[in-house]
Amino acid sequence: MLEKIDGIIIKTQDYGETHKIVTIFSKKLGKFTALARGAKKPKSRMAAVTQPFIYGEFFVYVNRGLSTIQQGEMIHSFRPIREDIIKTAYTAYITELTDKLVDMQSPDIFLYEELYETMSWIEKNEDAEIPVMMYEFKLYAKGGFSPTVDKCVNCGNSTQLIAFSITEGGLLCNRCRSIDQGAFNLPTSMIKLLYVFSTLQLNRIGTISVKQENKKLLRQLMDAYYDKYGGYHLKSRKFLNQLDLLK
Numbered sequence: 264m265l266e267k268i269d270g271i272i273i274k275t276q277d278y279g280e281t282h283k284i285v286t287i288f289s290k291k292l293g294k295f296t297a298l299a300r301g302a303k304k305p306k307s308r309m310a311a312v313t314q315p316f317i318y319g320e321f322f323v324y325v326n327r328g329l330s331t332i333q334q335g336e337m338i339h340s341f342r343p344i345r346e347d348i349i350k351t352a353y354t355a356y357i358t359e360l361t362d363k364l365v366d367m368q369s370p371d372i373f374l375y376e377e378l379y380e381t382m383s384w385i386e387k388n389e390d391a392e393i394p395v396m397m398y399e400f401k402l403y404a405k406g407g408f409s410p411t412v413d414k415c416v417n418c419g420n421s422t423q424l425i426a427f428s429i430t431e432g433g434l435l436c437n438r439c440r441s442i443d444q445g446a447f448n449l450p451t452s453m454i455k456l457l458y459v460f461s462t463l464q465l466n467r468i469g470t471i472s473v474k475q476e477n478k479k480l481l482r483q484l485m486d487a488y489y490d491k492y493g494g495y496h497l498k499s500r501k502f503l504n505q506l507d508l509l510k
Contacts, residue, residue, distance in 0.1 A: 265333060266325050268292060271378060272317045273358035277303060284329070285313050286362055287321065288378060293370040294362070297323055297330040309335060316341045316354055316382065327368075343386050352506055353391045354382055356499040357398055363495040364406040373464075377401050380465040392478050393471045396485055400460040408432075408492040412457040415439050424454050429487050447484060453477055 270289030278284045283302040288294050302309040312319045312335035321335040344350040361378060365371070381398040385391045403409040411433030414421040423437040426446040434454060435446055449457075456473070473481075486500075 264325055266291070266323055268321050268323050268325075269338065270319065270321060271358075271375075271382070272313060272315055272319070274362050275313060275315055283309075283313050285332070288358075288361055288365065288375060289370075290372055290375045291370065292325065293368050293375075294365045295323075295325070295330055295368050297321070297332045299332045299335075312337050314340075314345070316344055316358070318379070318382075341382055341386055344382065349506065350385050350391070352499065352503050353385050353395055356497065356503055357381060357395060357402075359497055359499045360399065360402055363493075363497070364402050371405065374401055374405055377465060384465060390471075392482065393473055394465055396481060397460045397463070397465055399485055399489075403489075403492075404461070406493070409461065410434075410457075410488060412454075412461050417442060424451075425449065427454075427457070427484055429484075429491055432492070447480070449480075453481070456481070 268287070268289045268291050270287040270291075272285055273288045273294070274286035276284050278298065281301050281303045283299045284296055285299050285302075286294060286296050299309050299313045301307045302313045304310060309332065312321075313332075317337055318339040318341065319335050319337050322333040324331040324333060341354075344354050357378065361374075365374070377398055381394050384394045400409065410416075410427070414434070415424060415436035416428065416431045416433035417435060417439040420436040420438070424434045425437050426435045426440050426443075426448050427433070428435050428443040428446040430443050430445065434457070435443065440446065
């Protein structure tokens with residue numbers, strides 16, 4: 264069946280001498296893979312619309328396995344992202360994470376819109392650390408390993424939350440802090456921020472102001488948490504870490 268599908272290119276790979284297989288995250292179908300014939304030919308109309316991070320309209324013969332793109336039109340190129348190495352690195356990270364944690368042909372309109380909003384933020388702003396972490400929280404929930412950030416993960420108490428435990432999988436209150444000596448002590452402001460990350464849509468936030476030392480601590484928490492529960496190696500994260508070293 265030929266269907267018109269709007270979506271974001273989150274992954275591309277060469278197939279033979281002239282074709283590509285692209286992974287598209289769409290509102291209608293969720294994530295799916297499709298063959299783009301002739302997309303590696305420089306003069307092909309398919310070449311431009313099957314670049315990474317393109318938001319396009321695609322006419323697709325949909326199958327349970329590999330679908331086929333009949334034609335496509337670019338809606339938004341996200342060109343500033345591809346022209347900036349930092350923006351490219353962040354976007355490559357969130358699209359790779361999306362590819363790893365989202366099941367095939369399982370629509371999720373909320374997550375799809377959050378990806379688009381996060382890419383739009385990256386395109387227009389220099390500081391993308393907080394929006395990226397907000398999107399990561401939503402993906403962790405999709406992957407089934409989101410941390411508990413609205414109450415104590417041990418006793419359920421929603422007050423006097425003072426620490427984040429990687430081992431226990433979320434926040435600990437003052438009474439339960441002792442069950443994990445390696446938990447990260449956090450100020451109240453950061454505990455509230457974790458809750459915001461997990462619940463609030465990016466388009467509902469105007470400006471985001473977080474101290475640099477708190478950003479670093481949050482990034483440390485996110486990385487340690489993913490290393491324990493995520494389960495997938497991410498090439499793009501290694502690249503981001505290398506860029507941090509270059510700074």
